[in-house]
Amino acid sequence: MPITVVDPQRVEALVAELQAALPGAVSTDKGDLDRASTDGSHLSPVIAAQLPLGRAQVVVTPASVDDIPVVVRAAVRHGVPITPRGKGTANYGQTLPMAGGIVLDLSRLRRVVEVGDGFLTAEAGAALIAVEQAANRAGQQVLLYPSTAQSTIGGFVSGGSGGTGSIRHGMLHTGFVTALDVVHATTDAEIVHLEGEATEPYLHKYGTVAIIARVTVRLEPLQDWRALFASFDDFHDLVGVIQRIGALEPTPRLVSGDGAVLAAALPKDPAIVPGTASLRAILDEATVAEATALIEAAGGTVVDVRSGPQACIKLSMTSYNHPIEWLQKAYPNTYFHVEVLGDGLVDRLDELEAVYPGGMLHIEAQRGRPIGMLAGRYSSPEEVYAGFPRIEALGIGYHNPHQWFVDYEPEATRELAATTDPHGILNPGKLDVAPTVDTGSQL
Template sequence: MNAPASAIEQLQLGLPELDWITDPNRIQRLSQDFSWFSPVLTRQLEGKVADAVVRPRTEEQIRQVVAACARLKLPLTLRGSGTGNYGQTTPLAGGVVLDMTSFNELLWLRPGLARAQAGIRLNEIEKAAQAEGQELRCMPSTYRSATLGGLFGGGFGGVGSINYGPLAAPGNVVGLKAMTIEPEPQIIELRGAEAMRMHHLWGTNGLVLELEIGLAPAQPWLETLAVFDDFDAALAFADQLARAPGLDKREVAFLASPVPDYLTQLAESLPKGCHAVLSLVAEAGEEALAELVSAHGGRVSYRRTAAEVSKSHKTLMEYTWNHTTLHALRVDKSLTYLQTTFTPGEYVRQITELSRRYAGEVFMHAEFLRNMEGQTNCSALQIVRFTTEERLQQIIDEHRAYGVRINNPHTFIVEDGKAGGDLPEDVLAMKARFDPLGLLNPGKLRGWPVGAAS
């Protein structure tokens, strides 16, 4: 007598025409993201793997999977390209990983706007927009592989946030289409602030199918590295460049020593022990940029025009944001990182004081951006020399006691990663509306632990 089919077997037998990934090694790989940046998450997520991975190509195929999972009470974890760092695509309760990367059509481009399916890679939108004189407002350093849905579900901002702020700023995401997780899935369009109730929640409270986003006018960006012997001079230059109203820019990053030493592919342009400022400034502003560098005692050690970048397919953008951490970890696997938000008007002092306090242990990498109120500010992705989990938590606690915000990248709980505290009631209501059975990525929200739906 044959044993009854498991829920996973029933799912696959009922939908044989879908693209099921069955190789155990591929399932394991597609159950992971870049959470190995964190030694804490590496320990906590060890052995967590999906029972199955499916790669739908159409909205109807997605609906079929969702309906079947809802009927069988199978956990469902959404995945883009897995470029996140928080274990957000790692299923804690097995079940199905829904790989969205084949659901990837660019639906339309208009002046200032684009709409696309969630699985499209950001670079595809960028290339199509540039052909029409436009570009993405903000994108992660992983834009070549990261998906639109992944950016929305797990991203904060990135290159371009110096102009347009974080992704959550009004106008950056205009609307979305999402599917409810129930035996008869519903398709619902959300606009404006209501759409943002699914943002940065790791696919725990809704399955996003399409996103409508703001675009910016394209510029030919000059990519430069400016190097300095003095920490204070480099930081002062970065701050003045970020705030300069007459200079169009897409990226300003401050890399204090020894961070530049870890960027080994740029070693010819980064003298050992230097402090560096990486920037993308409009080519028309090169003369003004050079004057600012000189006034602060630095020199431009690397310069590429937009045409040179396009021809070489190599860009400094892939040394910014959490790509900086990736380059450092490739050199020294004992490193990890923090995510810190400073205070407008106080960030130069805060960066200086904290860098001195943790000299030799926490290395400053600060990204300039506009905050939700339009003020110039910094978010840091400091590189940390890891010793123990207890010491890492002590550093986090001390930063918070000092008065800066830490979004803890060493937890897989959404609320804890946002510095603690419950989610707003309207976000919880969205979860109940779109995932009434609690099947989406269970265990990542405090109120929906693993097994809550059973």
């Protein structure tokens, strides 16, 4: 699709102003612009075929949270769009500057500001792994974090949904975030502090209603976690027991499963046995024996149990979207995925996998009903979309990830943006009307 850019004269005037106000924070270097104009969109062949979706004209990397309002006020005056960015791990184009202008790189704002009893405050660019480590040093842990543990906390609450810890704590919209400091795109932009329910409208909105500067999240007491690896000759046996393991108390932090082909694409590990289905779990030490009994009763074998936070973080990297990424690396330009939800993942596994040629399910234990990623061989967007009604006919919920629009409460988001971004400069293109293709039910 054609690249949209802002009038170069307006950008030049903005660059001159920001270079004077924030020395060293502003770049128009081609390499910097290239890096700021890419993300993880290769995960979707539907989106990858449409790249590039936009190109930055200037990258601003503030050194202080207090610099954000300076950038925003200048952008409003000059009418130049702003697309916020963390580590660029978004998978579906959410952080691509579709209207050109500024990419606001928040990765230098990585300070953990405060760790208290039951809470942690960090700047938006702090990596989740650093946030978790800071909590651990205080004898606590974050409620949940994404499988991409190097993602920033601002990026996670802006574009993520759930991950390790979600079996117990659900997704972003279940009390994980307790406070935000944000900057609205107004002529008098300043840092605005929000608490409790007032933070909800800003979550999973891709930076279309505000720039998130600082995040406060809930913590809980640190548990003694174990990384457990098990193998099954039959993926059906694994799928049949995964929710029972997820229901153990204390609640596991993660329980993931893959059939033999998907498991073979994961990073090499002696605990992932070739030719077998792989179950991987992060369990409280007190439940390892009970989980082992459930696995063995279902026909599986516990291959290894490891201790320590690094083992658990490494296991997390093989959960949620990550198995699809590893599959694509093993078989380039071959696979796509659709997010799926419901008991039908267990009860109608064969029918679900038959929806697409080469169909394979990655499954996650979850509170209430399992969730998963259904992989299939890619041929065209039309064939991807044609599978949606077939999935729905099985009584299984689905979500189309192959688009960059805000699809969580989009109408309410547009209403809020009319106030917080009256000039329409925050991440343009992400609040447009979604494609005519049905994007499916939400997970």
